[in-house]
Amino acid sequence: MPIYHMENEKMLKRHQLLQNKLRQFGFITQNAALLNQLEMMERIVPTDISVLITGESGTGKNILAEYIHKNSPRKNNNFITLDVGCLSPQIIESELFGHVKGSFTSAVSDHKGAFERAQNGTIFLDEITELDLNLQKKLLRVLEDKVIRRLGGEREIRLDLRIITATNKDIRQLVKSGKFRQDLYYRLNETTVHLPPLRERPEDIGPICQFFLDIYNKQYAKKISSVSTAAMSLMQDYSWPGNIRELRNVIKSATALSKREVLWIEDLNIFSKSTADTNPQFNGIKPLDTLEKEYLLYALKIFDGNKTKTAQALDISRPRLQRILERHKIAE
Incomplete structure (x- = not known):
């Protein structure tokens, strides 16, 4: 061989x-x-190398971070996630480093921050680019010295943990524009993993659909076996702005509501990327009848007007296709 x-x-x-x-x-x-x-x-999974995960929202950055932790020597210790983008500037520092009782008005008791709770484990800071420059400076110092102090506290707490960060922004552009510290970027970027959007991975849509079908069939006591050829074609043509998170919600809803054993186009709450691209005013909500006609025209165009091939791709008989075309008044 x-x-x-x-x-x-x-x-x-x-x-x-x-x-x-x-x-x-x-x-x-x-x-x-x-x-x-x-x-x-x-x-690098078995090491303590810092990992920066980049990619659009919904591409699975949090899942990959947990995977790294659960397959590392620190897997039996805490995996602490903190979504920086969800926190107000007033509480981020307290959530990161903790505080002692009385350090500010609402500090009625001591509080362990995310770094302290992740001791001997892994901390995952999502949307790291949302930190302001002042906190970026403090974070850099923590990563270099491996020591924190709670807000209002004097005692130094030495850290032993791994840090994983993620962002859906172009962090290198933020560094160039001075909105993200270059030294912190280098410290977090010991290795980078980029998760491409779902629209660039059409071969993944089918397996991901089946994965979610298996989950929601059990949850809703359904027996949906698959997605029709036409529906799959539609999904592979759609741009998925919400990526895998959006696909999961589409399959969840379709599984719960459909009475069929195979999901059809009308079961899916999405619209064709080609439709959106050619109709700038389209806001994603159209009558189903209109969507069906547009998709039929799109399918016919793909197969150069060949109705036999179009019917096969749509997973319907040729006579049925002919009846649908007549109903929509689509000429020969």
């Missing part, structure tokens, strides 16, 4: 093993480029 075939088989086996591990955490991908990147990430 040629060497390149042997190497390819070895890579496929490694990817399969990695996919199985990730699936246990609900992270599903068949994208070769992403799997190559995650395979590289696997090498």
Whole structure:
């Protein structure tokens, strides 16, 4: 067997093993480029190297952070998540570093911050770019000295933990514009994992759908086996601005409401990317009848007007397609 075939088989086996591990955490991908990147990430999982995870909202950054922690030597200790973007500037410092009783008006008791609670484990700071420059400076000092003091406190608390951060912003651009400290960026960016948006991973939509179908079939006592060819085509054409989080909600809703064993287009609360792109005023809400007609025209265009191929792609008979075309007054 040629060497390149042997190497390819070895890579496929490694990817399969990695996919199985990730699936246990609900992270599903068949994208070769992403799997190559995650395979590289696997090498630093057993270490304490800081990891910066980038990607749009809903791409699974929090799942990947937990995966890193649960497969590291610190897995039996706390994994503490703090979404910086959800906190007001007035309480972020207290939530990060803690405070002592009486340090400010509402501090009625001592409070352990996220860093202290993550002792010997991992802290995951989501939306790290939302920190203001003052707190960025304090965070850098903590990471370099591995020591914190609670607000209003004098006692130094030495830290032993791993830090993972994430952002949905272009952090390098923020560094260039002076909105994020370059020295802190270098400290957090010992290694980076970028999660591409779902629209760039169309091959992942089917497996992710099936994963969520399995979950919600059990939750709602349904027996939906799959998604129709036409519905899958629609989903692969859609831009998924909310990424996997949005796809999960679409499948959850469709599973709960559908009375079929296979999900059809009308079960899905989404619209065609091509429709949105060609109709700037379209706000995502249209009558189902209009959407069906637009999608039929789109499908016919894809197959150069060939009704037999169009019917096969839509998972319907050719006579049924003809009746639908007549109903919409779509000419030959």
